[in-house]
Amino acid sequence: MSPEKENGHKENGQAQKGTFAVKAGLAQMLKGGVIMDVVTPEQARIAEEAGACAVMALERVPADIRKDGGVARMSDPKIIKEIMAAVTIPVMAKVRIGHFVEAQILEALGVDYIDESEVLTPADEEHHINKHKFTVPFVCGCRNLGEALRRIAEGAAMIRTKGEAGTGNVVEAVRHARAVNGAIRQLTTMDEDELFAYAKEIRAPYDLVKQTAELGRLPVVNFAAGGVATPADAALMMQLGVDGVFVGSGIFKSGNPAKRAYAIVQAVTHYQDPQILAEISEDLGEPMVGINLDTLSEAERMAQRGW
Amino acid sequence: MTTIGVLALQGAFEEHIKMLERLGVRAVEVRKPQELEGLDGLIIPGGESTSMALIAERWGLVEPLRRWVHSGRPTWGTCAGMILIADRATGQKEGGQTLLGGLDVTVNRNYFGRQVNSFEAWLEAPILGPEPIRAVFIRAPAVTEVGPGVEVLATLPGKEGQPVAVALRKGPILATAFHPELTDDLRWHRLFLQMVTEAQEQASAPAER
Numbered sequence: 001m002s003p004e005k006e007n008g009h010k011e012n013g014q015a016q017k018g019t020f021a022v023k024a025g026l027a028q029m030l031k032g033g034v035i036m037d038v039v040t041p042e043q044a045r046i047a048e049e050a051g052a053c054a055v056m057a058l059e060r061v062p063a064d065i066r067k068d069g070g071v072a073r074m075s076d077p078k079i080i081k082e083i084m085a086a087v088t089i090p091v092m093a094k095v096r097i098g099h100f101v102e103a104q105i106l107e108a109l110g111v112d113y114i115d116e117s118e119v120l121t122p123a124d125e126e127h128h129i130n131k132h133k134f135t136v137p138f139v140c141g142c143r144n145l146g147e148a149l150r151r152i153a154e155g156a157a158m159i160r161t162k163g164e165a166g167t168g169n170v171v172e173a174v175r176h177a178r179a180v181n182g183a184i185r186q187l188t189t190m191d192e193d194e195l196f197a198y199a200k201e202i203r204a205p206y207d208l209v210k211q212t213a214e215l216g217r218l219p220v221v222n223f224a225a226g227g228v229a230t231p232a233d234a235a236l237m238m239q240l241g242v243d244g245v246f247v248g249s250g251i252f253k254s255g256n257p258a259k260r261a262y263a264i265v266q267a268v269t270h271y272q273d274p275q276i277l278a279e280i281s282e283d284l285g286e287p288m289v290g291i292n293l294d295t296l297s298e299a300e301r302m303a304q305r306g307w
Numbered sequence: 308m309t310t311i312g313v314l315a316l317q318g319a320f321e322e323h324i325k326m327l328e329r330l331g332v333r334a335v336e337v338r339k340p341q342e343l344e345g346l347d348g349l350i351i352p353g354g355e356s357t358s359m360a361l362i363a364e365r366w367g368l369v370e371p372l373r374r375w376v377h378s379g380r381p382t383w384g385t386c387a388g389m390i391l392i393a394d395r396a397t398g399q400k401e402g403g404q405t406l407l408g409g410l411d412v413t414v415n416r417n418y419f420g421r422q423v424n425s426f427e428a429w430l431e432a433p434i435l436g437p438e439p440i441r442a443v444f445i446r447a448p449a450v451t452e453v454g455p456g457v458e459v460l461a462t463l464p465g466k467e468g469q470p471v472a473v474a475l476r477k478g479p480i481l482a483t484a485f486h487p488e489l490t491d492d493l494r495w496h497r498l499f500l501q502m503v504t505e506a507q508e509q510a511s512a513p514a515e516r
Binding site for chain 1: 319358401402416427429431462463486
């Protein structure tokens with residue numbers, strides 16, 4: 001939609017905010033970068049100095065949400081504002097699935113991106129937020145292509161794998177990235193009749209299925225998230241075809257956060273260069289401990305949340 | 308064949324490569340100093356200027372990039388790239404950030420505000436012809452001070468109503484605060500390729516006198 005005056009005159013500077021190009025565009029600027037979970041302004045500064053392309057402002061990282069239990073909600077606006085004031089890079093924050101009022105609050109605070117996240121306790125077990133209604137862009141998690149396209153249909157301008165947050169175990173992120181990209185490779189070989197049937201099967205809008213088939217990729221930027229803990233994990237996800245990486249608990253739950261954060265940033269740029277990956281993986285100190293997923297009960301799996 | 312490098316440390320470098328390929332030009336990703344060899348022009352894309360500068364420092368790219376820009380090789384910076392090739396920047400992160408410099412302007416980082424204030428606008432850029440061009444501004448910078456000899460190609464109304472520059476050129480250096488690589492309009496990329504061709508012709512022309 002172009003903001004033209006009624007006479008069709010395109011006046012210099014006639015501007016329109018919150019268009020999909022503007023929302024998806026910020027995600028495009030984040031590509032090839034690392035988005036880091038931070039809980040204090042000091043951590044946000046460490047992330048910025050390590051080369052993070054954005055930070056996720058939180059009260060607790062997913063590993064602590066897991067440990068503490070109880071209901072996990074949007075963070076205190078005070079923490080988010082302090083983090084926004086501390087850095088010049090974009091600041092994201094999380095809302096509960098379906099909690100559109102938390103989203104209204106974050107938009108009012110002026111955060112740069114909202115993560116409608118399964119890491120928090122869902123507020124609605126049927127509906128996600130109608131993200132078209134907002135000026136601020138949203139990122140949402142997915143486990144497969146159908147879920148990704150349903151979120152895009154609702155207005156998400158960026159997608160990430162869910163992985164399994166707060167575990168330091170990359171296996172679920174790999175599963176989800178492979179599921180999405182494998183399905184897209186299949187799509188590109190289908191004829192139109194098959195695309196109709198496939199759209200029905202994966203419960204995704206036909207138009208988005210067709211667009212994805214034509215592009216050979218998701219129509220928006222797709223990051224990896226949920227379990228990335230090392231530079232090698234980050235490069236693995238990049239080689240599997242994601243556009244960038246979220247690192248949550250993996251940095252500030254490790255022995256030397258600044259050094260690890262810096263190394264993961266370099267790994268995402270040089271993900272195809274094993275020599276460089278070897279160099280930057282050296283002497284990073286203790287990684288976060290990590291959880292084996294077969295010890296998690298179904299109820300403890302955050303990736304199940306979302307519909 | 309003309310070869311254009313796109314700095315691929317972080318950000319929207321693939322988008323530029325696709326635009327260049329549509330124009331029939333060879334486009335390559337630049338991550339290491341030796342990858343600057345043999346290029347006819349360089350694009351520094353949008354992304355986070357702080358991330359790009361830190362990664363460039365780690366792999367010894369800052370000095371080679373500086374030499375590239377300051378020796379008058381054709382360079383185009385979009386958004387973060389515009390910040391990096393500016394001689395002066397305000398609104399830097401705490402402790403400041405590395406700039407390559409080369410273009411005598413003062414750029415204000417995030418001049419137009421945070422993401423909720425990002426926008427698309429029509430832009431009059433006479434150098435591209437009479438038809439206004441669609442421009443996408445994302446947490447965009449603007450130029451508030453322009454040094455001698457820098458040509459302003461497009462402006463927008465600034466915060467106090469005064470015009471601020473969002474596209475500029477000096478010799479073989481082009482800077483845009485917005486993202487032509489996010490639209491379908493190839494005119495800015497054509498302009499840059501024309502600047503590259505002019506630089507090539509100048510270099511191969513027999514020295515006068």
